[in-house]
Amino acid sequence: MLRKVTVWAAALGVLGALAVTPVIAATTHEEPAKVHWSFEGPFGTFDQQQLQRGLKVYREVCSACHSMNLVSFQALGDPGGPFFEAKYKKSSENPYVKAFAKDFQIDDVDTDTGDKIKRPGTPADHFPAPFANEYAAKASNGGAIPPDMSLLAKAREGGPAYIYSIVSAEGYKAPPAGLTLTPGQHYNIYMPGDLSGAWTGDPNKVPIGGVIAMPPPLADNKVTYDDGTKATQDQEAKDVAAFLYWAAEPKQDQRKQIGLAVMIYLLVFTGLLYAVYRKVWKNESH
Amino acid sequence: MSGQSTYEPKSAITRWMDKRLPVSRLVWDSFVDYPTPRNLNYWWTFGGILSLCLGVQIITGIILAMHYQVGPGAFASVEHIMRDVNYGWMIRYIHANGASMFFVAVYVHMLRGLYYGSYKAPREVLWLLGCVIYLLMMATAFMGYVLPWGQMSFWGAKVITNLFGALPLVGKPITIWLWGGYAVDYPTLNRFFSLHYLLPFMIAGVVILHIWALHVAGQNNPTGVEPKSKADTVAFTPYATVKDGFAMSLFLIMFALFVFYLPNALGHADNYTEANPLKTPPHIVPEWYFLPFYAILRAIPDKLTGVLAMFGAIACLFALPWLDTSKVKSMRYRPQAKLYFVIFIVACVVLGFCGAHAPDDQVIPGLSAFQLLDSNINSFVWLSRIAALYYFAYFLVITPLLGLRETPLAVPESIAAPALSHPAE
Ligand code: HEM
Numbered sequence: 001m002l003r004k005v006t007v008w009a010a011a012l013g014v015l016g017a018l019a020v021t022p023v024i025a026a027t028t029h030e031e032p033a034k035v036h037w038s039f040e041g042p043f044g045t046f047d048q049q050q051l052q053r054g055l056k057v058y059r060e061v062c063s064a065c066h067s068m069n070l071v072s073f074q075a076l077g078d079p080g081g082p083f084f085e086a087k088y089k090k091s092s093e094n095p096y097v098k099a100f101a102k103d104f105q106i107d108d109v110d111t112d113t114g115d116k117i118k119r120p121g122t123p124a125d126h127f128p129a130p131f132a133n134e135y136a137a138k139a140s141n142g143g144a145i146p147p148d149m150s151l152l153a154k155a156r157e158g159g160p161a162y163i164y165s166i167v168s169a170e171g172y173k174a175p176p177a178g179l180t181l182t183p184g185q186h187y188n189i190y191m192p193g194d195l196s197g198a199w200t201g202d203p204n205k206v207p208i209g210g211v212i213a214m215p216p217p218l219a220d221n222k223v224t225y226d227d228g229t230k231a232t233q234d235q236e237a238k239d240v241a242a243f244l245y246w247a248a249e250p251k252q253d254q255r256k257q258i259g260l261a262v263m264i265y266l267l268v269f270t271g272l273l274y275a276v277y278r279k280v281w282k283n284e285s286h
Numbered sequence: 287m288s289g290q291s292t293y294e295p296k297s298a299i300t301r302w303m304d305k306r307l308p309v310s311r312l313v314w315d316s317f318v319d320y321p322t323p324r325n326l327n328y329w330w331t332f333g334g335i336l337s338l339c340l341g342v343q344i345i346t347g348i349i350l351a352m353h354y355q356v357g358p359g360a361f362a363s364v365e366h367i368m369r370d371v372n373y374g375w376m377i378r379y380i381h382a383n384g385a386s387m388f389f390v391a392v393y394v395h396m397l398r399g400l401y402y403g404s405y406k407a408p409r410e411v412l413w414l415l416g417c418v419i420y421l422l423m424m425a426t427a428f429m430g431y432v433l434p435w436g437q438m439s440f441w442g443a444k445v446i447t448n449l450f451g452a453l454p455l456v457g458k459p460i461t462i463w464l465w466g467g468y469a470v471d472y473p474t475l476n477r478f479f480s481l482h483y484l485l486p487f488m489i490a491g492v493v494i495l496h497i498w499a500l501h502v503a504g505q506n507n508p509t510g511v512e513p514k515s516k517a518d519t520v521a522f523t524p525y526a527t528v529k530d531g532f533a534m535s536l537f538l539i540m541f542a543l544f545v546f547y548l549p550n551a552l553g554h555a556d557n558y559t560e561a562n563p564l565k566t567p568p569h570i571v572p573e574w575y576f577l578p579f580y581a582i583l584r585a586i587p588d589k590l591t592g593v594l595a596m597f598g599a600i601a602c603l604f605a606l607p608w609l610d611t612s613k614v615k616s617m618r619y620r621p622q623a624k625l626y627f628v629i630f631i632v633a634c635v636v637l638g639f640c641g642a643h644a645p646d647d648q649v650i651p652g653l654s655a656f657q658l659l660d661s662n663i664n665s666f667v668w669l670s671r672i673a674a675l676y677y678f679a680y681f682l683v684i685t686p687l688l689g690l691r692e693t694p695l696a697v698p699e700s701i702a703a704p705a706l707s708h709p710a711e
Contacts, residue, residue, distance in 0.1 A: 027568060042547055070365045147559075150365070154550060155558035192568075248558070251368070251375045258376070259546025266542060270535040277532045280524045285702070285709045286324045 028208045029192040032158035032165040035238060039245065042260075045253045046246055051082035053225050054243025057236050060223050062149065065141060065214070067129035070150035071247050073101040074123035080253035081246065092123040104128055142184035144213030153241070153248040164241035165190040169233050172216045176207050185211040291315050316501055321519035322526045323507035325701050329398040330505070331533030332391050338534055339388040340493065344486050346381040347430075356479045357472050360435035361560040379549040380541075385427050386552045387541050389575035392420060396603075401627060403615030404506040410607040412499040417604050419492050424576070426485040429478040431573060436557030441570045443478070444470045449596075452589040469563070509698055510615025518701040569644065577641030578634050581670040582677070584645050587660060595674070602681035609681055611689030619695040626684050633676040640670035 038047035055076070058068070077083040077091030088094040104121035106128055121128075131137040137145050147155075156162045165171055166188060175187040178201030193210015196203070218233045218240075225231050246252070293314040295301040300310055353371050355363035367374035396416070399405055405413035432443045447464050451457040466473030504513065513519050520526075544551065552574060556567045572580050579596050586592035602609075617624045645667035655664035662668070 070362065070369065072369075075369065151558040155555055157555050159555075255375065255379075255546055255549070259542065262542050262546060263539070266535060266539050270532065270539060273528065273532040273535050277528045280528045281708075284324060284520055284525065286326075286520075 027192045027194045027210065028206070029210060030165070030189045030208055032161035032190060033168065033170060035161050035164050035241070037160065037242060037245075039242070039252060042256060045256070046080050047242070048082060048084065049227055049229075050239050050242045051246050053227065053229060053235075054239035054241070054246075055082050056223050056225065057218075057240040058149070058243055061217050061236075062240065063127070064130055065137075065146040066149045066152075067131070067146075068127040068149045068247060069129060070126065070148075071250075072124060072126045073097055073104075073121060075250055076100065077123070078250060081250060082243070094123075097123050101125060142213050146214065149244055149247060151248045153245040155248075160241040160245040162190065163244055164237045166212070167216070167218050167240070168237040173209075177201070179207055181211060184213060186213070186215060188212045292319050316497075316522075317527070318521065318523040320501065320522040321513070321516075322505055322522050323513055323518060323701055324520045324525070325507050325509065326505065326526070326529075327508055328529075328533055329394065329402075330507075331530050332395040332398065333500075334530035335391045335534055335537050336388070336395060337493065338537075339384060339391055340486065340489060342384050343381060343388065344490070346377050346384065347483070347486065349377050350381055351483060354433065354479075356433075356476045360433065360475060364434045376545070379545045383541065383544045383549060383552060385430060386544070386573070386575065387537070388423065389427070391537070392423060393575075396420070397631065399506075400606075400630075401617050402506055402508060403510050403610070403612070403617070405607045406610060406612075406615050407607075408503045409499075409506065412496060412503055413607055414604060415492055415496040415499055417600075419489055419496060420603070421600065422485050422489045422492065426482060426489065427573065427575070429482040429485070432475060432478045433482060434557060435475060435561045437559045437561055437565075437567050438554045438557040438570070440470060440561030440563065441567055442572055443474065445570055446572075447474075449583070449589075449593045452593050454590070506615065507701060508616060508618060509701055510618070511698060511701055514700045515702075571642055574638065574642075577639075578637035578677075579641075581637040581641035581666075582674045584641075585667060585670040585674045595678075599674075599677060602678065606681065606685070609685050611686050612692070612694070613689070614694040614697055616697075619697050620688075620692060621695065622692045623688055626680060626688065629676065630680045633673040633680070636673040637670055637677065640666045640673065645670075 074091040077094035077097040083096040101121035105118040189209035191210035191212045293311040295304045432439045451461045583592045583596040643666040
């Protein structure tokens with residue numbers, strides 16, 4: 001009896017374990033490429049140089065279509081951020097932040113006349129959106145809305161590796177013969193999608209991936225890096241993905257730092273409690 | 287327990303107070319002198335851990351509520367907490383992961399009760415109050431998850447509130463009443479926020495009753511034999527306090543690992559996209575702690591029956607004290623019951639996995655099997671049917687019959703009688 005039921009339980013357990021294999025759905029895509037990030041692991045931190053390069057890619061390329069509504073200019077000067085410098089206690093006083101903000105034109109209202117005006121940005125302002133509203137965004141992008149980038153790296157399975165993969169040279173592929181794309185659509189192997197409707201070839205060999213309305217945004221030398229790094233497409237893709245991860249989780253460095261202190265404290269405290277526990281129970285059977 | 291109080295006020299002030307409102311006497315009798323069985327193992331530390339969880343949720347929740355905004359600004363206000371409020375990211379990650387930790391603890395606590403027969407006489411009311419707390423926790427967590435107003439918040443709220451629509455006649459009016467309109471919208475969010483703030487304090491109230499009932503009946507213990515003499519018990523302080531404290535500290539290490547190193551591992555990426563009523567996410571999945579019930583719901587093709595089965599799964603817990611016919615409390619002495627219990631846990635875990643997958647997905651990828659009724663036999667919907675069947679059979683068939691038919695092992699005379707595993711040095 002005992003053995004029988006154990007076998008049964010084990011079999012069910014195996015079934016359960018099998019069930020952990022990733023969800024297979026109607027949509028398919030390549031798993032995001034493996035990338036090494038400076039912020040990996042419990043001690044990993046942002047690479048400030050890389051964030052600066054990524055910011056440049058975002059500003060000069062992606063920001064033409066993608067907004068980043070939740071990120072303020074002064075966040076760039078916070079600890080862990082691309083412009084952080086310890087000597088400026090308040091990031092709103094950081095000269096890089098101030099200069100960066102001033103280059104943007106922000107919508108405002110003239111308090112004397114009530115007219116709509118544009119004024120230079122201040123550190124407290126957020127990145128302005130490229131389109132006035134969703135309709136304008138749609139109209140300019142063949143009906144698709146470029147998603148806001150403030151949280152994109154946390155809002156997609158795979159995070160920064162997914163973003164990197166989409167815009168790297170490996171993502172966009174010439175559509176295989178038999179795949180009909182409508183004008184303005186591009187084939188990307190990392191984009192989740194279900195291409196069976198657009199596929200006229202062997203129904204058992206539907207191409208992996210999906211269509212995306214974004215034209216390939218990156219190429220070699222799309223930007224010129226200030227730190228002399230060679231602006232290959234791969235480098236740009238990595239840098240912008242790292243920057244977008246910072247934008248989504250700007251307190252990451254602080255979180256891990258505090259986490260380390262908390263873990264050390266808790267481990268010591270737990271050890272002490274264990275010693276007290278042993279001592280208290282020493283003369284009591286249990 | 288209900289014995290004589292041994293509290294002796296030491297100073298003039300405490301003597302004065304003791305004659306008027308004996309709070310220190312209550313604390314002394316309940317948490318210092320209170321006799322606890324000496325053989326309690328670590329499974330008994332989860333009650334304390336649960337109180338800690340409730341405290342953590344209430345404190346972090348109150349701070350979040352100072353910065354959170356209901357309405358069209360909800361999503362952005364949570365991000366304001368994450369980015370601009372001092373240590374706001376920490377408060378929010380503690381609160382969000384704290385809900386999961388709360389459920390980890392409550393599931394361990396309930397399985398402990400199941401295994402050691404803690405629901406049996408004289409602890410039925412204690413068990414029922416626990417089930418009420420569990421229901422309130424589910425309601426609280428569900429409404430809390432709606433507050434950040436992400437895609438999963440919105441679509442989860444929509445799926446769950448729509449369930450009530452399956453009820454005949456009253457279904458439609460109830461959903462409209464829940465929504466405060468004709469769809470899940472800001473009025474829904476507003477009332478969920480109000481209730482999410484209220485329910486934890488109702489939980490706290492029921493927790494007080496739960497502990498009161500505990501102190502009337504006394505704690506159960508791994509042997510299931512009630513304490514008979516002083517030799518069977520030790521004083522709550524320092525013995526139980528230090529053991530509970532040590533276990534809480536270990537629990538906090540796990541909690542901190544999630545908060546500081548894996549803060550989003552238990553969440554869903556889609557909830558970082560603001561709610562959009564026009565864009566259905568490809569997979570709507572609830573938080574992990576609801577997955578087994580979600581699987582039971584979807585195992586049944588008829589919506590109303592599915593809803594009833596889901597609530598029935600919880601009703602089984604309420605009925606358990608009257609379903610169990612065994613004379614012996616602890617499964618330590620019930621070898622057969624032990625095995626069915628292990629399978630029960632496996633069934634619950636399997637249901638959890640089924641809840642995370644689309645019903646028609648293959649369980650064993652690539653294996654082609656035959657069609658049975660509405661679905662392929664190699665699909666999560668069939669796996670969840672098998673597991674759900676076992677879930678109900680465990681409560682409604684196995685537990686009542688086994689108590690009548692099994693032959694339990696010999697139960698010790700008293701707690702102190704068997705050679706305890708850790709003798710005094
Ligand atoms: C039984 C205790 C509680 C449980 C299980 C619970 C659970 C939750 C959950 C699951 C969330 C969503 C977290 C997320 O993904 O962002 C949440 C959010 C929230 N809760 Fe609670 N909660 C509890 C107590 C409280 C209390 C007592 C308050 C306030 C007085 C509160 C205020 C909030 C607020 C303002 C939010 C929205 C902010 C956010 O999403 O982070 N909670 N809660």
